[in-house]
Amino acid sequence: xxxxxxxxxxxxxxxxxxxxxxxxxxxxxxxxxxxxxxxxxxxxxxxxxxxxxxxxxxxxxxxxxxxxxxxxxxxxxxxxxxxxxxxxxxxxxxxxxxxxxxxxxxxxxxxxxxxxxxxxxxxxxxxxxxxxxxxxxxxxxxxxxxxxxxxxxxxxxxxxxxxxxxxxxxxxxxxxxxxxxxxxxxxxxxxxxxxxxxxxxxxxxxxxxxxxxxxxxxxxxxxxxxxxxxxxxxxxxxxxxxxxxxxxxxxxxxxxxxxxxxxxxxxxxxxxxxxxxxxxxxxxxxxxxxxxxxxxxxxxxxxxxxxxxxxxxxxxxxxxxxxxxxxxxxxxxxxxxxxxxxxxxxxxxxxxxxxxxxxxxxxxxxxxxxxxxxxxxxxxxxxxxxxxxxxxxxxxxxxxxxxxxxxxxxxxxxxxxxxxxxxxxxxxxxxxx
Numbered sequence: 001x002x003x004x005x006x007x008x009x010x011x012x013x014x015x016x017x018x019x020x021x022x023x024x025x026x027x028x029x030x031x032x033x034x035x036x037x038x039x040x041x042x043x044x045x046x047x048x049x050x051x052x053x054x055x056x057x058x059x060x061x062x063x064x065x066x067x068x069x070x071x072x073x074x075x076x077x078x079x080x081x082x083x084x085x086x087x088x089x090x091x092x093x094x095x096x097x098x099x100x101x102x103x104x105x106x107x108x109x110x111x112x113x114x115x116x117x118x119x120x121x122x123x124x125x126x127x128x129x130x131x132x133x134x135x136x137x138x139x140x141x142x143x144x145x146x147x148x149x150x151x152x153x154x155x156x157x158x159x160x161x162x163x164x165x166x167x168x169x170x171x172x173x174x175x176x177x178x179x180x181x182x183x184x185x186x187x188x189x190x191x192x193x194x195x196x197x198x199x200x201x202x203x204x205x206x207x208x209x210x211x212x213x214x215x216x217x218x219x220x221x222x223x224x225x226x227x228x229x230x231x232x233x234x235x236x237x238x239x240x241x242x243x244x245x246x247x248x249x250x251x252x253x254x255x256x257x258x259x260x261x262x263x264x265x266x267x268x269x270x271x272x273x274x275x276x277x278x279x280x281x282x283x284x285x286x287x288x289x290x291x292x293x294x295x296x297x298x299x300x301x302x303x304x305x306x307x308x309x310x311x312x313x314x315x316x317x318x319x320x321x322x323x324x325x326x327x328x329x330x331x332x333x334x335x336x337x338x339x340x341x342x343x344x345x346x347x348x349x350x351x352x353x354x355x356x357x358x359x360x361x362x363x364x365x366x367x368x369x370x371x372x373x374x375x376x377x378x379x380x381x382x383x384x385x386x387x388x389x390x391x392x393x394x395x396x397x398x399x400x401x402x403x404x405x406x407x408x409x410x411x412x413x414x415x416x417x418x419x420x421x422x423x424x425x426x427x428x429x430x431x432x433x
Contacts, residue, residue, distance in 0.1 A: 007310035013239030189219030256304040287326030
């Protein structure tokens with residue numbers, strides 16, 4: 001629950017004049033227990049939001065019907081339970097077409113065939129896991145399942161949620177009272193495209209009058225309820241987002257993982273708890289700090305990091321004493337057809353490689369400088385023998401060697417003309433591109 005709450009407050013935000021988090025008292029709850037050694041999570045929310053975020057927690061109801069009678073088993077509080085359950089009712093109904101439904105309450109109305117389907121599918125997958133990787137991938141493409149695979153399920157759920165968010169034919173409470181409606185018009189009653197009435201105000205007066213006369217016929221004007229997404233978007237700019245440096249303190253050290261950077265300067269996560277699909281890869285040789293600046297960290301050290309499956313777009317990184325350093329952006333693959341994105345990805349990769357190579361360049365810079373001085377010295381000595389006259393064509397060739405520089409250039413000239421790599425710790429991606 002801590003991961004979910006932090007992801008919502010960080011990416012969506014909260015109202016400065018007050019936000020109430022309504023949670024259950026048992027399973028989906030915000031517990032008052034110690035927050036991994038960092039204190040009470042609810043109190044931390046109150047402190048970091050200036051008291052704007054509060055928690056309303058449902059309590060189990062055990063009061064007997066008859067005063068003085070024996071109480072029954074604890075049940076959900078009807079004052080909060082109904083609103084929480086109904087919140088998911090539309091989601092469950094809209095997802096009814098997806099195979100593997102567990103019912104509205106799996107403890108009471110779970111389809112009996114689902115147990116056998118799960119056992120069969122699990123057994124089949126275990127057999128495939130015992131095969132070599134290449135063979136397993138080949139077999140998985142040929143197998144048929146009654147249940148959806150994760151990526152297919154994820155796409156279907158996103159489509160359903162998108163439809164729920166943009167629907168306008170609904171009967172949600174408070175829409176008219178809050179003015180969450182809009183006026184629209186169309187050219188003719190047969191026209192299926194509705195246009196916002198607000199665009200009429202932008203027309204010249206004479207043309208506006210012509211349009212108003214045309215749409216005066218019945219069926220050409222309507223008042224439409226806004227979609228949930230339109231209402232959310234209209235008030236989103238008023239929300240205050242949680243400060244990123246508060247994330248580790250809210251999540252607590254028990255949710256941190258100790259990781260080091262791999263040879264590519266990345267931190268990688270893979271498994272069902274991270275979505276079960278492709279690995280989450282975070283190039284972490286550079287981080288974005290609280291000032292929005294790019295900072296370089298030591299790739300040889302270990303760090304405490306906070307992966308969040310509810311917010312996989314970035315990884316928050318602290319040192320081993322839980323001091324916040326910054327966040328790393330997730331590495332996202334680009335389309336081969338998007339040339340601009342490919343160039344930017346190459347630039348980011350080159351920038352990261354340059355940062356990792358900077359210590360090596362710094363260690364060998366003195367050696368390269370001495371070598372250049374040595375070659376320049378030898379050229380000067382040899383010039384006393386040749387009288388400063390460049391060697392004639394064909395001269396200066398040694399067995400098994402071919403001169404590739406211009407005939408009139410000495411080795412010292414070549415070395416001086418060759419740019420010496422400079423430490424790139426302060427270089428930007430734009431410099432690389």
